[in-house]
Amino acid sequence: MRRPTLHAVAARAGVSKSSVSRVINGEPTVAPEIRQIVLRAVNELGYVPNGAARNLVTQRTNTIAIIVSDPPAGLVSDDPMFAMVVRAASRELEAAGKQVSLVLAGSPESRLRVEQYVAAGHVDGAMLVSMDGADPLPAMLARTGIPVVSHGRLATDLMPWVDNDNVGGATKAVQHLLDRGRQRIATISGPLDMPAAQDRLAAYRDTLKDTGRRSIVALGDFTRISGADAMRQLLDDDPDLDAVFAANDLMAIGALRTLREAGRRVPDDVAVVGFDDIEAASYTAPPLTTVRSPMGDQATRTVQLLLSLFKDGSAEPVLLPTEVVVRESS
Amino acid sequence: MRRPTLHAVAARAGVSKSSVSRVINGEPTVAPEIRQIVLRAVNELGYVPNGAARNLVTQRTNTIAIIVSDPPAGLVSDDPMFAMVVRAASRELEAAGKQVSLVLAGSPESRLRVEQYVAAGHVDGAMLVSMDGADPLPAMLARTGIPVVSHGRLATDLMPWVDNDNVGGATKAVQHLLDRGRQRIATISGPLDMPAAQDRLAAYRDTLKDTGRRSIVALGDFTRISGADAMRQLLDDDPDLDAVFAANDLMAIGALRTLREAGRRVPDDVAVVGFDDIEAASYTAPPLTTVRSPMGDQATRTVQLLLSLFKDGSAEPVLLPTEVVVRESS
DNA sequence: CTGAAAGCGCTTACAG
DNA sequence: CTGAAAGCGCTTACAG
Missing domain, CATH: 1.10.260.40 (lambda repressor-like DNA-binding domains)
Structure with a gap:
């Protein structure tokens, strides 16, 4: 029938x-x-x-795309931040009566698909998540002419965005370690093609430089295992380090495991600070000191920015304040 | 233009x-x-x-809905399993040339919205995630006549599903603790309106009963904090317990924190086993023994089941085998 | 306040 | 192999 x-x-x-x-x-x-x-x-x-008939005649779809730049390895979608972003954005969009189309854009082919999808008029607007600096997707989408915002600062000035104050947060984190009297403070950086990683590393360097200390840097990719590996390398490079600032909580969790395996006590021998304040940060041994954005949901704000873009035609970037949450790891 | x-x-x-x-x-x-x-x-x-015009005339949308029953508290979407499911399903659907529409159905109103959405012909099929036994959504969707599958067994026989062998996995977990010589084995159950929680609890009870032991049960809701609370209650109820089987890894992580705070050593005083083998299970202190479904992606299989439903018109439920991964917590 | 008509942008029998 | 025509199921000026 x-x-x-x-x-x-x-x-x-x-x-x-x-x-x-x-x-x-x-x-x-x-x-x-x-x-x-x-x-x-x-x-x-x-x-x-019938939805299709309606969309055709009204030239609108009431649908917003959440486009996540997820590398093949799945770095992004394995991150608890991913789930938080998707959930918060979905809720806010539903409250606004919009449907959500989720697009994971990993490979170059899928990027092409995304462009076609948007060009076909399937969505009224889009929210980009976790674009790295080299990604061609933001430029593509900006060209389509539909309203687009980014969750996370973009290297280029293609669209408005919402971000945490990464520089401020990382500065506070390192300052906190200095206040604790730590002398040799290392860092585990995120992938350097991502603005968040760049900002957090730059703030670390600048803060240390002001005190005449030298930087001790290992590179990770925001995953637990990369944090564990980086920590091992840091201990090799500088066995006397007494603190480490990881650019996100997952890498801090990895670092904690390496320190435990190496017989270093936290925080007695080595203090550890993370970034993000994911739920798991309260459950590590010892619980993790980290940086939190108290204004809460960056994703919610990103959706609101997109909605305001529909209303007003333009919107300004938003920077959310961050603060250090001190727990027992430092 | x-x-x-x-x-x-x-x-x-x-x-x-x-x-x-x-x-x-x-x-x-x-x-x-x-x-x-x-x-x-x-x-x-x-x-x-133009996508809308195409959809209208072909009567197809090439879009599949992933419908997640996420209670207002956000229990589901905070679970790493959620991210894994969404990612794996998205990938598989993209490979099949389908678009993904993500729907978080929490409140009763949003359930109504889902029904309207599906009835409006916006999607060709749907995959349900994490429905509890009392949820009216499966029946609603089955009534619409579009192909629907469930990620996770349903209490009712409304559609085919893919699930882990929860009974087998839980049985092996408890058996493992018995093999380790544990005498007083408690469990932290998930919410009892979910089939997975029911199965895991029933298997725990049955396995213990076979040895003449009594059950020691505390109730959680699959979150870390509920695991921590339940563990506290178990220690109150039975200070002499020497093992606990948590119905998922998140609750096991919460239990580990409580045990640490209570000064109990793991595994010396209390052995802990979880369920799911999420990535975080390898990073706890000590690393967590848990139950894994080695056939891997339940979500991938669920999507495949849906696709086969399109092809063949019918499909049989799939039960994936599980195995215990022994780490240091037991 | 109500209805007949045009049209949104495609696909798909049907003739040729 | 190609084109003219009908039609998918709606919304929206336009008359009345």
Whole structure:
């Protein structure tokens, strides 16, 4: 059995399709008795308007794409931040009556698919998540002309974004370690093609330089295992280090495991500070000192930015303040 | 500037719309020279077919909904399993040329929205994630007549599903603790309206009963904090317990924290076993013994099940084998 | 306030 | 192999 159409409802109610359409869309210029009759017919037939037909004629889809730049290795989507972002954004979009289309753009081919998808008019706007500096996707999407925002600062000035104050947060983290009297403070950096990693590393370097200390840097990719590996390398390079600032909590968790295996006590021998304040940070042994963005949901704000873009046609980037949450690891 | 239409391409190429359509859709019955001309016009104009128009006429959308039953508290989406499921499913669907529509259905209102959304023909099929036994959504969706599968066994027989062998896995976990010589084995259960939690608890009870031991049960909701709380309660109830089987890794992580705070050594005083083998299980102190489904991606299989449903019209439930991964916590 | 008509941008029998 | 025509199911000026 086919689904009933507007035509069927009109026939049953004995009115024109125009009137049915008006009732369905809640237009005020409909006589109460007609509204009644139509609503009854709608209920009796279980009518639901066809989405494709509606999209075609209104030229809108009420759908927003969440486009996540997830490398083949799945670095991004294994991060608890990914789930938080997707959830918070979904909620906010649902509250605004929008549908969510999730697109994981990993390979170059899938990037092409994304472009086609957007160009086909499937979505009214898009939110980019976790784009690295070299990614061609932001430029592609900006070219399509639909409203786009980025969750996370972009290297280029293609669209408004919402980000944590990475520089401020990392500065506070390193300052905290200095305040604790730590002398040899190392860092585990994120992948340097990502602005967040760049900012956190730069802040680390600058803060140490102000005190005349030298930087001790190992490179990770924001995963636990990379943090563990980087920590091992740092201990090799400088066995006397007494503190490490990891550019995110996952790498800090990896570093904690390496320190435990190496017999270093935390925080007695080595203090550890992370970044993000994911839920797991409260459950490490010892619980992890880290940097949190207290304004809460960057993702929620990103969605709001997108919505304001629809309303006002333009929007300014947003930088959310960050703060150190001191626990027992430092 | 409007986007170019099929009509514009036809005009530029000097052929009919039919021919352009055939070229776009790769139909073989097109003369090579016409194909050339059309493709050139497509490129010159940057033509991309309008998705809504296509959906309307073909009565298909090439879109699959991933519908996640996420309670207001966000229990599900904070779970690393959520991210894994979404990622694996997205990949598999993309490989099959499908778009992904992500729907988080928490409140009763949003369930209604989901029904409308599906009834509006926005998706060709759906994959349900983490439905509890009382959820009306599966029945709703089964009624719509579109192909639907469930990631996780359903209490009712409404659609095919893919699940881990929860009973087998939990049985092996408890057996493992018995083999280690543990005498008083407690469990932290998941929420009992979820089939996975029911199965794991039942298997725990049955395995212990076979040895004449009594069950020691505390209730959690699959979150870390609930595991921590439940562990505290278990220690109150039975200070002499020497092992605990948590129904998922997150609760096991919470239990580890409580044990640490209570001064119990793991595994010397209390052995701990989890379930799922999430990445974090390798990073706890000590690393967590847990149950893994080695066939890997339940989500990938669920998508494959859905695709086979499209092809064959029917499909059988799939149960994936599980195995214990022994680490240092037991 | 209501209805007939046009049109959104495609695909797909049907003739030729 | 190609094109003219119908039609997918809606919304929206336009008359009345």
